[in-house]
Amino acid sequence: MSLAYKPSRREVVIGAGVLTIAFSLAGLLPPVVAQTGLPGSLGKTPALDAWLRIDAGGGVTVFTGKVELGQGIATALAQIAADELDVDMARIDMITGDTALTPDEGYTFGSLSIQQSGMAIRFAAAHARQILIARAARRLGATPDSLRVEDGLVFAGKESVSYWQLAEEGLFERDAGGGAAPKPADERRYAGRPIQRRDIPSRVFGQQSFLQDIRLPGMLHGRIVRPPGSGAVLAAIDEDRISAMPGVKNIVRDGSFLGVIARGEFQAIQAAEALAGVARWSNQARSSSSQELPELLTSLPARSSVIAEKDRGARLVAAKKISARYTRPFQAHASLAPSAAIAQFDGNQLTVWSHCQGVFPLRKALAQALRMDTENIRVIHAPAAGCYGQNGADDAALDAALLARAAGGRPVRLQWMRGDEFRWEPFGSAMVIDISGAVTGDGRLADWQCAVKGFTHSSRPGDGAGNLIAARHMANPITPPPARNIPRPTGGLDRNAVPPYQSDRLKVMKHFIAEGPLRTGALRSLGSYANVFAIESFMDELAALAGIDPVAFRLKHLGDTRGRAVIEEAASRADWGSPMTAGHGRGIGYSRYKNLGGYLAVVAQVAVDADSGEIRVMRAVAAADCGEIINPDGTRNQIEGGIVQSTSWTLMEEVSFDSGGATLSDWLSYPILTFDQVPLVDVHLMCQGPKRTTKKPLGAGELAQGPMAAAIGNALYDAVGVRLRDLPLTPEKVRAALQEKGEG
Amino acid sequence: MRIKLKVNEEVREADVSPDTPLLYVLRDDLGLFGPKFGCGLGQCGACMVHVDGRAVRSCITPVEAVAGSAIVTLEGLGGPENAHPLQQAFIDHQALQCGYCTNGMIMTAAAFLSENPDPSEGEIRGALSANLCRCGSHTRIIRAVKAASQKQNERGAK
Numbered sequence: 001m002s003l004a005y006k007p008s009r010r011e012v013v014i015g016a017g018v019l020t021i022a023f024s025l026a027g028l029l030p031p032v033v034a035q036t037g038l039p040g041s042l043g044k045t046p047a048l049d050a051w052l053r054i055d056a057g058g059g060v061t062v063f064t065g066k067v068e069l070g071q072g073i074a075t076a077l078a079q080i081a082a083d084e085l086d087v088d089m090a091r092i093d094m095i096t097g098d099t100a101l102t103p104d105e106g107y108t109f110g111s112l113s114i115q116q117s118g119m120a121i122r123f124a125a126a127h128a129r130q131i132l133i134a135r136a137a138r139r140l141g142a143t144p145d146s147l148r149v150e151d152g153l154v155f156a157g158k159e160s161v162s163y164w165q166l167a168e169e170g171l172f173e174r175d176a177g178g179g180a181a182p183k184p185a186d187e188r189r190y191a192g193r194p195i196q197r198r199d200i201p202s203r204v205f206g207q208q209s210f211l212q213d214i215r216l217p218g219m220l221h222g223r224i225v226r227p228p229g230s231g232a233v234l235a236a237i238d239e240d241r242i243s244a245m246p247g248v249k250n251i252v253r254d255g256s257f258l259g260v261i262a263r264g265e266f267q268a269i270q271a272a273e274a275l276a277g278v279a280r281w282s283n284q285a286r287s288s289s290s291q292e293l294p295e296l297l298t299s300l301p302a303r304s305s306v307i308a309e310k311d312r313g314a315r316l317v318a319a320k321k322i323s324a325r326y327t328r329p330f331q332a333h334a335s336l337a338p339s340a341a342i343a344q345f346d347g348n349q350l351t352v353w354s355h356c357q358g359v360f361p362l363r364k365a366l367a368q369a370l371r372m373d374t375e376n377i378r379v380i381h382a383p384a385a386g387c388y389g390q391n392g393a394d395d396a397a398l399d400a401a402l403l404a405r406a407a408g409g410r411p412v413r414l415q416w417m418r419g420d421e422f423r424w425e426p427f428g429s430a431m432v433i434d435i436s437g438a439v440t441g442d443g444r445l446a447d448w449q450c451a452v453k454g455f456t457h458s459s460r461p462g463d464g465a466g467n468l469i470a471a472r473h474m475a476n477p478i479t480p481p482p483a484r485n486i487p488r489p490t491g492g493l494d495r496n497a498v499p500p501y502q503s504d505r506l507k508v509m510k511h512f513i514a515e516g517p518l519r520t521g522a523l524r525s526l527g528s529y530a531n532v533f534a535i536e537s538f539m540d541e542l543a544a545l546a547g548i549d550p551v552a553f554r555l556k557h558l559g560d561t562r563g564r565a566v567i568e569e570a571a572s573r574a575d576w577g578s579p580m581t582a583g584h585g586r587g588i589g590y591s592r593y594k595n596l597g598g599y600l601a602v603v604a605q606v607a608v609d610a611d612s613g614e615i616r617v618m619r620a621v622a623a624a625d626c627g628e629i630i631n632p633d634g635t636r637n638q639i640e641g642g643i644v645q646s647t648s649w650t651l652m653e654e655v656s657f658d659s660g661g662a663t664l665s666d667w668l669s670y671p672i673l674t675f676d677q678v679p680l681v682d683v684h685l686m687c688q689g690p691k692r693t694t695k696k697p698l699g700a701g702e703l704a705q706g707p708m709a710a711a712i713g714n715a716l717y718d719a720v721g722v723r724l725r726d727l728p729l730t731p732e733k734v735r736a737a738l739q740e741k742g743e744g
Numbered sequence: 745m746r747i748k749l750k751v752n753e754e755v756r757e758a759d760v761s762p763d764t765p766l767l768y769v770l771r772d773d774l775g776l777f778g779p780k781f782g783c784g785l786g787q788c789g790a791c792m793v794h795v796d797g798r799a800v801r802s803c804i805t806p807v808e809a810v811a812g813s814a815i816v817t818l819e820g821l822g823g824p825e826n827a828h829p830l831q832q833a834f835i836d837h838q839a840l841q842c843g844y845c846t847n848g849m850i851m852t853a854a855a856f857l858s859e860n861p862d863p864s865e866g867e868i869r870g871a872l873s874a875n876l877c878r879c880g881s882h883t884r885i886i887r888a889v890k891a892a893s894q895k896q897n898e899r900g901a902k
Contacts, residue, residue, distance in 0.1 A: 069842065070840075070841040070842030070843065070844075070879055071841065072841075196835065196838060197838060199843070200834070200835055200838060200840060200843065201824060201835060203840060203843030203846050204818075204827075204831045204834045204835055204840075204843075204846060204850070205818065205819065205822070205823050205824055205827070205831060206776065206777050206778025206779075206817060206818035206819040206847060207777065207819075208777050209777065209843065210777075210780075210844065212780065212781065213777040215775070221772075246761070264760070264764075264768070264772065265768045265771075265772050266760070266761070266764045266765065266768045267761075269784075334878060335878060336782050336788060336790060336842070336844045336845055336876060336877070336878045337780065337781065337782055337790070337844050338781075338782075338783075383842070384842070384844070385782075385842050385844035385845075385878070386841055386842035386844070386878055386879045388878070415781065417784060418782075418783040418784060418785060418787075633838055634838075637838060637841060637881070637884070638841070640880060640881075640883060640884070641841055641879045641880030641881060642880065643880065644880030644881075644882055644883070645878070645879070645880045648880075666783060666785050666787060667783060667785070667787040667788060667876065668787065672876060672878065673882075674873045674874075674876070675868075675869040675870075675872040675873045675875070675882055675885075675886070676869045676870060676873045678869070678880075678882040678883065679883075680883060681883050
């Protein structure tokens with residue numbers, strides 16, 4: 001089953017004509033460089049033929065362990081490969097995450113795909129070209145540097161030989177390493193240009209595009225019935241009534257895992273609803289009162305550690321001090337499509353189609369849960385709705401596999417219902433961040449003391465099958481692995497907890513809670529969202545204390561020139577400092593993602609309705625430095641989307657829960673931002689155009705989440721003089737704060 | 745029971761229970777992939793189709809209710825060789841990320857533009873306010889709808 005792109009012979013550049021590739025290699029042949037440490041994922045998978053193959057029929061197949069999540073990675077990687085190989089991009093066929101075909105690149109996460117897969121493919125393709133050129137030189141009786149390449153045709157004068165003629169079995173059976181250096185930036189024809197994404201037409205014309213669209217011969221439909229609460233145990237079911245329903249093939253029960261397989265999809269849905277009605281569960285009591293944050297968080301025991309500390313021996317005598325507590329609720333990925341998977345088990349071999357973020361880690365977890373050998377499992381990625389981190393994809397894969405084992409060799413297509421996703425996805429962790437700080441009389445940041453407390457931001461399948469829901473419910477269950485925090489420097493709970501600003505004295509603590517009321521996992525940007533909200537809100541509070549403009553206060557304490565540049569650019573583009581009408585305000589937020597990735601500053605402009613308390617974000621102006629950018633329009637799209645999504649998180653999103661788990665059921669219980677509330681967004685990318693410099697790619701996908709949250713909070717303060725520190729910034733909280741301010 | 749449907753100007757037949765939501769008949773019995781399952785509750789708009797020219801949520805529409813009607817899906821709106829102006833505008837503006845909501849956006853906007861061929865930005869926002877997008881592609885979608893309306897009007901003026 002392939003959902004591969006069927007290329008036209010021409011790729012379209014947005015706002016430009018069609019590219020032609022024809023240039024001489026004379027003088028351009030890269031020097032052979034001795035390499036220590038291979039770039040990107042080549043380090044783990046050095047074999048050239050793991051990354052690409054020249055097809056005798058005139059194409060090039062490129063393999064990546066990364067997967068398409070709607071971020072456009074397949075297009076960007078094809079751009080890179082086409083450049084280095086000197087072929088028309090339409091010749092490139094991309095094969096993404098498939099345990100039978102592609103390298104193991106772990107997960108598609110952390111804004112790392114260009115750095116890991118992109119750089120591997122760039123160096124592998126450059127090496128492959130060098131091999132092909134050397135072979136062509138021998139065939140044509142010419143020296144390599146006298147040759148030129150036009151779309152895979154290698155010319156010596158008028159004589160030519162094509163890659164497709166040169167290709168033969170075993171040509172790339174060697175490790176990358178002694179190979180060629182990639183082209184300099186100004187010789188790339190695709191990378192750095194806004195090429196249209198190759199997967200968009202199929203989505204716009206309603207062609208087969210998604211995992212949900214895969215139809216296999218004999219395919220059955222499955223639905224699952226989850227326990228009514230996280231601790232409930234399946235006691236009994238009256239199977240006969242359900243088995244007699246039209247279309248029903250099997251009821252699958254394994255401990256407290258319960259599902260049904262039917263011929264038709266609607267039949268499966270009806271059977272699952274009936275099954276839920278007749279299933280009897282024990283231990284299903286749940287306390288009805290919703291638990292309050294942050295009291296719950298502060299009361300739970302935690303493992304504490306110092307993650308940053310410095311003391312220049314400054315005297316704080318003359319300093320003005322403040323402290324504040326910032327909080328974030330549990331939040332949902334809320335993918336537009338509930339999770340789905342297709343599985344087929346022939347008695348020996350299991351094949352699973354999944355929209356997971358990592359096919360290899362999922363395979364490992366499936367093997368553990370199903371007590372199978374990994375060699376007998378193949379996991380193939382297929383796109384679904386955007387996930388923004390770990391949604392229910394991996395869980396659904398195990399569900400589908402459990403159903404498929406009972407389907408007599410026929411494939412089973414499982415799709416969760418809306419409520420399954422909202423109640424059972426691994427949520428973004430609630431957090432509490434306490435900061436105290438001091439500024440001296442001349443406005444210098446003298447002290448910064450911070451403590452961040454929360455749950456895990458990573459419960460992925462690669463850590464153990466017990467991270468999957470069904471593995472916990474099976475008759476022979478698998479215990480969840482111990483909760484872990486992603487270690488520094490990237491961090492999980494503590495991602496971006498260390499401020500980028502210079503302070504005479506600094507201490508940052510992390511309090512990691514191992515067990516909480518909800519299963520939590522990676523939600524886009526992890527702890528960075530709340531940590532940056534807290535740091536950047538507090539910077540504004542300190543600036544006000546010092547009587548200094550918030551932008552000037554940041555620049556005064558930020559040494560990183562690239563960070564300073566995005567702040568200055570965003571402020572300038574947003575007319576920072578120009579007067580605004582009453583009830584309107586402007587605020588800024590900044591961070592360097594993970595303190596080692598891309599830079600982004602954003603200015604939010606809001607209008608606050610004092611009567612309703614509603615914050616309307618009118619406009620967001622961002623400047624981002626992502627280092628090298630392969631596809632500027634794709635990067636812009638990611639950042640625009642991040643800004644809008646963060647606006648939604650920040651203004652309205654909060655998971656309600658009780659002792660039995662989340663109490664969400666649908667979009668009414670978890671509203672997200674709609675068209676009438678979406679700001680205008682303007683994203684400026686630094687270092688682009690003809691003057692762009694050769695900088696390493698730093699990633700883009702998650703840069704906006706934290707800065708946008710803080711920009712909105714700071715704009716609220718600028719507009720009406722109230723400071724909210726408890727996310728989300730709802731109308732009720734704004735009204736209450738305005739009332740309190742009026743009474744004060 | 746066998747039900748006859750007129751879908752994308754063809755008469756099609758499906759053997760389903762009459763209360764089956766139209767969405768499953770279109771996707772599973774008729775092999776159409778335009779309309780998507782997003783919520784099954786009529787809340788997100790991913791399943792939108794046209795029934796006699798109106799935008800209708802197929803996930804909450806029983807198939808028997810539309811047996812005599814003209815149903816159009818995203819596939820019927822246009823294809824690579826005869827793209828609807830909205831489809832072309834979504835490509836030109838790269839107005840999506842994952843693309844799961846795209847069907848609903850285009851089908852809702854197409855029905856809306858036939859009623860209001862020259863909408864303001866505010867009217868476009870209003871028309872799409874009951875369609876959810878989680879990737880945050882809203883601003884591009886608004887631009888694409890505006891561009892498509894202009895293209896349609898230019899054609900109409902000629």
